[in-house]
Amino acid sequence: MPNTIKKRSQKAGLPPGTLVHVGEQKSEKTHITILDYDEDRVVEKELTGVEECLLLKARPTVTWINVAGLHQIEVLEKLNECFGLHPLVLEDILNTTQRPKIEDFGEYIYIVLKMLYLPGPGQEAVTEQVSLILGPNYLISFQESAGDVFDPIRERIRNGKGRIRKLGADYLAHALLDAIVDHYFIILEKLGEDVEDLEETLTNNPTPRTMQAIHQLKRKMIFLRKSVWPLREVVGSLERGESPLIQQSTGIYLRDIYDHIIQVIDNIETFRDMLSGMIDIYLSSISNRMNEIMKVLTIIATIFIPLTFIVGLYGMNFKYMPELEWHWGYPLVLLLMLGVAVFMLFYFKRKKWL
Numbered sequence: 001m002p003n004t005i006k007k008r009s010q011k012a013g014l015p016p017g018t019l020v021h022v023g024e025q026k027s028e029k030t031h032i033t034i035l036d037y038d039e040d041r042v043v044e045k046e047l048t049g050v051e052e053c054l055l056l057k058a059r060p061t062v063t064w065i066n067v068a069g070l071h072q073i074e075v076l077e078k079l080n081e082c083f084g085l086h087p088l089v090l091e092d093i094l095n096t097t098q099r100p101k102i103e104d105f106g107e108y109i110y111i112v113l114k115m116l117y118l119p120g121p122g123q124e125a126v127t128e129q130v131s132l133i134l135g136p137n138y139l140i141s142f143q144e145s146a147g148d149v150f151d152p153i154r155e156r157i158r159n160g161k162g163r164i165r166k167l168g169a170d171y172l173a174h175a176l177l178d179a180i181v182d183h184y185f186i187i188l189e190k191l192g193e194d195v196e197d198l199e200e201t202l203t204n205n206p207t208p209r210t211m212q213a214i215h216q217l218k219r220k221m222i223f224l225r226k227s228v229w230p231l232r233e234v235v236g237s238l239e240r241g242e243s244p245l246i247q248q249s250t251g252i253y254l255r256d257i258y259d260h261i262i263q264v265i266d267n268i269e270t271f272r273d274m275l276s277g278m279i280d281i282y283l284s285s286i287s288n289r290m291n292e293i294m295k296v297l298t299i300i301a302t303i304f305i306p307l308t309f310i311v312g313l314y315g316m317n318f319k320y321m322p323e324l325e326w327h328w329g330y331p332l333v334l335l336l337m338l339g340v341a342v343f344m345l346f347y348f349k350r351k352k353w354l
Helices: 052-057 073-083 087-094 151-159 169-204 208-240 248-314 329-350
Strands: 031-037 042-046 062-068 101-104 109-117 126-134 138-143
Touching: 031 151, 042 151, 062 073, 062 169, 073 087, 073 138, 087 109, 087 126, 101 208, 109 169, 109 208, 126 169, 138 169, 151 169, 169 208, 169 248, 208 248, 248 329
Parallel strands: 062 138
Antiparallel strands: 031 042, 031 062, 101 109, 109 126, 126 138
């Protein structure tokens, strides 16, 4: 998971619409790929020049343009010349600290959200910002690097599976949103396993590392909540909106995504409550362990108090002490001390202090 706060000092004092890339450079070069399709044909290629996008815009087919890599600002400026995007939209695309949101500009809809996925078994989750520009017959997606969760959608387009090639760009936008939300569940499954492991460790043998693991999981849950909670408003606005770019038939599928987001939010809140409870359990277990240690030490000290008194009494240097000349005095005193210790242990046991 990334840091919660990223540096934005380089944008301080600049006028609105100034194009400055905020975030980490995750690719060496910006790559632009297209999938141009209808019900009968599919064209897939990597663009060598941004100017080719202008020819694709006029086609009646659905055109999906994917831009991987945001640090080359001149590429985005040329793309803006083709599609006439607002300068503030380009500024938001380059700012990878955006909160998920939606803006309707009439001719197109701008959507920004967070994409999270696991690159491989045992690896940490990767997160990046994804921006979508939905037009009448095109969709432009901007992401920070080449890796994403959209390969199954590309396969469906190539093979003509499902209804994606029979419907418009709005259904393609739904498919991308659905893929991102589905991977939230995969991330939550992994975090759920970590929470269960922490619970077992907390029950058996809590250590300071356990507390560190709890805080790390809480940070991840905070980031997930910041990524998912606003997305509910985004999808809800898409579903309830009256934009002609969203067909009525697509609204049903958007409601399904909305339900999935609610489930993700419920799971996140459940895990957050569990982690908060784990902190209390950890502190209680540490306190109980300390109390047990203090109880044992107190019992030992209490047993030795009368023994110390007896030893101190017979350690006084008076000449005329009555028992000093007894032949069996020493073993009798030892037996007396042993008897006192046994009696006190029996008394503590009966009082259930042991």
